[in-house]
Amino acid sequence: MLRRRAELDPQKHRRELADALVRLAEILRKSRRYRRAAAFWSQAAAVLRDDPDALPAFAAVLKEWGETLWDNFGYTDEAMSVQEEHVSVLRRLAEADPNTWRMTLAGELLNLTEYLEDSDRHRTLSVLREVTEVYRQAGGADLPASPRSFYAWALHDLAAEPRVIGDHDGALTASDTAVRLRRGLADEGVGVSPAGNLRTDLSRSLQGLAADLRAVGRSREADQADDEAAALLRSGS
Numbered sequence: 001m002l003r004r005r006a007e008l009d010p011q012k013h014r015r016e017l018a019d020a021l022v023r024l025a026e027i028l029r030k031s032r033r034y035r036r037a038a039a040f041w042s043q044a045a046a047v048l049r050d051d052p053d054a055l056p057a058f059a060a061v062l063k064e065w066g067e068t069l070w071d072n073f074g075y076t077d078e079a080m081s082v083q084e085e086h087v088s089v090l091r092r093l094a095e096a097d098p099n100t101w102r103m104t105l106a107g108e109l110l111n112l113t114e115y116l117e118d119s120d121r122h123r124t125l126s127v128l129r130e131v132t133e134v135y136r137q138a139g140g141a142d143l144p145a146s147p148r149s150f151y152a153w154a155l156h157d158l159a160a161e162p163r164v165i166g167d168h169d170g171a172l173t174a175s176d177t178a179v180r181l182r183r184g185l186a187d188e189g190v191g192v193s194p195a196g197n198l199r200t201d202l203s204r205s206l207q208g209l210a211a212d213l214r215a216v217g218r219s220r221e222a223d224q225a226d227d228e229a230a231a232l233l234r235s236g237s
Helices: 002-008 010-030 034-048 052-073 077-096 098-116 121-138 145-164 168-188 198-215 219-234
Strands: none
Touching: 010 034, 010 052, 034 052, 052 077, 077 098, 098 121, 098 145, 121 145, 145 168, 145 198, 168 198, 198 219
């Protein structure tokens, strides 16, 4: 019935149909019928895709659809496509209202790198550059501890990508900034840690910095970074 109403008067009933499809998807997911849940997320997305006034709701549907696919079926072309579209919608939202959406975009760009990590290094590098630029524009080193942690995380990962392809200067710039951010977070004792320990995060970034310094001939500074990383690990970080 709702589908028929939406066909006859989409402006009036499209959101109502999308809400109903979302509720069905949520019920099916709770029942662990993940493939069927994904199908209803897909239908809800199709209903909202052409509604310019429904971008926030469309983004929410894409997020749930993508997470259902990724969490239960792993890396697939469908999951990748949904995540890419989700990020594309968030870019539009962040452009229109950066204060509301910029941090959400940054977080989902980081998630996108998890999808891309083993499949496309050059695309991963592009996304990491984009996410670090989003964090830099949002405040960079002056961000609150939690987003600053993710900024450092993105920079640490960004350094690894140019390192692989031999861009030593690009890797050094990213790793040096990551170390400075993570040192500050470790000193403050606040933030989000991918390793579960801020000092461990710092030691890992120091190890990367040491490699990058050594690659450009700055051996003494590289040794100092290695020594600091080792000291952190010995201290039971």
